[in-house]
Amino acid sequence: xxxxxxxxxxxxxxxxxxxxxxxxxxxxxxxxxxxxxxxxxxxxxxxxxxxxxxxxxxxxxxxxxxxxxxxxxxxxxxxxxxxxxxxxxxxxxxxxxxxxxxxxxxxxxxxxxxxxxxxxxxxxxxxxxxxxxxxxxxxxxxxxxxxxxxxxxxxxxxxxxxxxxxxxxxxxxxxxxxxxxxxxxxxxxxxxxxxxxxxxxxxxxxxxxxxxxxxxxxxxxxxxxxxxxxxxxxxxxxxxxxxxxxxxxxxxxxxxxxxxxxxxxxxxxxxx
Amino acid sequence: xxxxxxxxxxxxxxxxxxxxxxxxxxxxxxxxxxxxxxxxxxxxxxxxxxxxxxxxxxxxxxxxxxxxxxxxxxxxxxxxxxxxxxxxxxxxxxxxxxxxxxxxxxxxxxxxxxxxxxxxxxxxxxxxxxxxxxxxxxxxxxxxxxxxxxxxxxxxxxxxxxxxxxxxxxxxxxxxxxxxxxxxxxxxxxxxxxxxxxxxxxxxxxxxxxxxxxxxxxxxxxxxxxxxxxxxxxxxxxxxxxxxxxxxxxxxxxxxxxxxxxxxxxxxxxxxxxxxxxxxxxxxxxxxxxxxxxxxxxxxxxxxxxxxxxxxxxxxxxxxxxxxxxxxxxxxxxxxxxxxxxxxxxxxxxxxxxxxxxxxxxxxxxxxxxxxxxxxxxxx
Numbered sequence: 248x249x250x251x252x253x254x255x256x257x258x259x260x261x262x263x264x265x266x267x268x269x270x271x272x273x274x275x276x277x278x279x280x281x282x283x284x285x286x287x288x289x290x291x292x293x294x295x296x297x298x299x300x301x302x303x304x305x306x307x308x309x310x311x312x313x314x315x316x317x318x319x320x321x322x323x324x325x326x327x328x329x330x331x332x333x334x335x336x337x338x339x340x341x342x343x344x345x346x347x348x349x350x351x352x353x354x355x356x357x358x359x360x361x362x363x364x365x366x367x368x369x370x371x372x373x374x375x376x377x378x379x380x381x382x383x384x385x386x387x388x389x390x391x392x393x394x395x396x397x398x399x400x401x402x403x404x405x406x407x408x409x410x411x412x413x414x415x416x417x418x419x420x421x422x423x424x425x426x427x428x429x430x431x432x433x434x435x436x437x438x439x440x441x442x443x444x445x446x447x448x449x450x451x452x453x454x455x456x457x458x459x460x461x462x463x464x465x466x467x468x469x470x471x472x473x474x475x476x477x478x479x480x481x482x483x484x485x486x487x488x489x490x491x492x493x494x495x496x497x498x499x500x501x502x503x504x505x506x507x508x509x510x511x512x513x514x515x516x517x518x519x
Numbered sequence: 520x521x522x523x524x525x526x527x528x529x530x531x532x533x534x535x536x537x538x539x540x541x542x543x544x545x546x547x548x549x550x551x552x553x554x555x556x557x558x559x560x561x562x563x564x565x566x567x568x569x570x571x572x573x574x575x576x577x578x579x580x581x582x583x584x585x586x587x588x589x590x591x592x593x594x595x596x597x598x599x600x601x602x603x604x605x606x607x608x609x610x611x612x613x614x615x616x617x618x619x620x621x622x623x624x625x626x627x628x629x630x631x632x633x634x635x636x637x638x639x640x641x642x643x644x645x646x647x648x649x650x651x652x653x654x655x656x657x658x659x660x661x662x663x664x665x666x667x668x669x670x671x672x673x674x675x676x677x678x679x680x681x682x683x684x685x686x687x688x689x690x691x692x693x694x695x696x697x698x699x700x701x702x703x704x705x706x707x708x709x710x711x712x713x714x715x716x717x718x719x720x721x722x723x724x725x726x727x728x729x730x731x732x733x734x735x736x737x738x739x740x741x742x743x744x745x746x747x748x749x750x751x752x753x754x755x756x757x758x759x760x761x762x763x764x765x766x767x768x769x770x771x772x773x774x775x776x777x778x779x780x781x782x783x784x785x786x787x788x789x790x791x792x793x794x795x796x797x798x799x800x801x802x803x804x805x806x807x808x809x810x811x812x813x814x815x816x817x818x819x820x821x822x823x824x825x826x827x828x829x830x831x832x833x834x835x836x837x838x839x840x841x842x843x844x845x846x847x848x849x850x851x852x853x854x855x856x857x858x859x860x861x862x863x864x865x866x867x868x869x870x871x872x873x874x875x876x877x878x879x880x881x882x883x884x885x886x887x888x889x890x891x892x893x894x895x896x897x898x899x
Contacts, residue, residue: 416573417606419593421620421673427594431619435610 382464406440755872762873810852
């Protein structure tokens, strides 16, 4: 019986081998290759040129993640305090934008932020001078925050709403005010949610290319744009593109490992 | 021991339209061990939560040391709680859990004193040396000790305990009962203890408050409650009872099964219908010729210390505990001394309890298991 059930896993193993493991291997091979063939470190030694792109990508993604925490944590906390009926509706509202096409959502922001867009029209209407918003780093961060905020809210919300309420009562009983209860019990116990939120916001933010193109006007090249350019654009050089992708992947993995080690204690806490 | 510390005055608690506590009046003395005892849903936990400050009564007042405290939040009350499921903070170790309350005190207590008090308290609950253990690595009994130490370290005037031993096995529960009693006497503070386990209540308490359906049925010492139950509910809930219909013919004379018996009760109307309690251990088995009543043994169960036998008297079945073996099917006579009768006024519980017609061991065990489960579910 057990063996026959194992047969069911083979299609997945095959799938993963073909579409997960093989591509990574190919990327690695490409990263150490060149148009002329042969093994080379050239792609990595040329990476220095793109250091500003790396820095910009990680900086914007970092800022977007921070904003997501600042916005998402209170939202998740407030959500978890609502009655279960309004919780359902509010969670739906958080999720709703995600069911709309990603491109469409980002285009919508374009038309809002444009120099002659809706917001600036309104500003002129009430007698203020228009503000330059589109094609700025701020617009890119806005796009990231808007698109990835639900990925921050949901894990935090699910951790907080599953907290044992008697813990909160116990803290109150021992003399903690509302602020004390939050600081000493709720916040430390919600950290695993924050950690997984960070992962889910930071990773797509650091590799996005649509948001930076649409809301940054192509002026602020991010890693995603660079990779796209090397593969599909005029600079066609899949070897360099693969090397960039590989370095990015390694940096992200290292960051996540550090973060998870940092959060290990809390994760155990939630499992209790 | 005599000073009144807490008073609940006309407290009613309703959730939506469901009345959980109905006009409760109760006062609790300083340094006493008081137990709120009753089946699940009787309102005992609600009463405890009102005293702890987690619930505000829909109607009525709560006084602490003469001061009305209805609107005082839990963190400002001189009362600490030991929760049913311990509620230890999982990311803190034993030491930090116990120190939790002390670190919140304003003005700040200096580190040395915190350290001294935490260690002292861990010693009281016999957990010396466990300071740096993670709470998740402790057994249920140890976690409960941490919860008790954590609640006591703040030196509350009252400790509230919400079925604290419910999750422990029988042996450990017995040990912890002794422990708790010792701690209460050592600390010299008031304990208010909630349980559905009557044995636990009788073993530990100075005062037992029996509750059912949101109403206090009886308040008294364990002996009072057992020997002089006020109504059929209390008689049945505390220990085993045979409860039969009787008529009070005169002071000291009660009639059951059409026969007059001498008893010690008085103060009833002449010919007043009453409930009569006869505890299973108060019945002597005698020769049929010498018996006040004659019955037929229908079942015998060996219980170790004694036999539980079910005896049929004119269709009404009694439970009798005896050390004499009487085989099923035999006829026996019984004798009851005047002290063995306890006469109660008729109440709404009359006729509901005290008949062993459907008695069987399996049944008893099943219902016990149910009760334990309900108990841990907790009434809201």
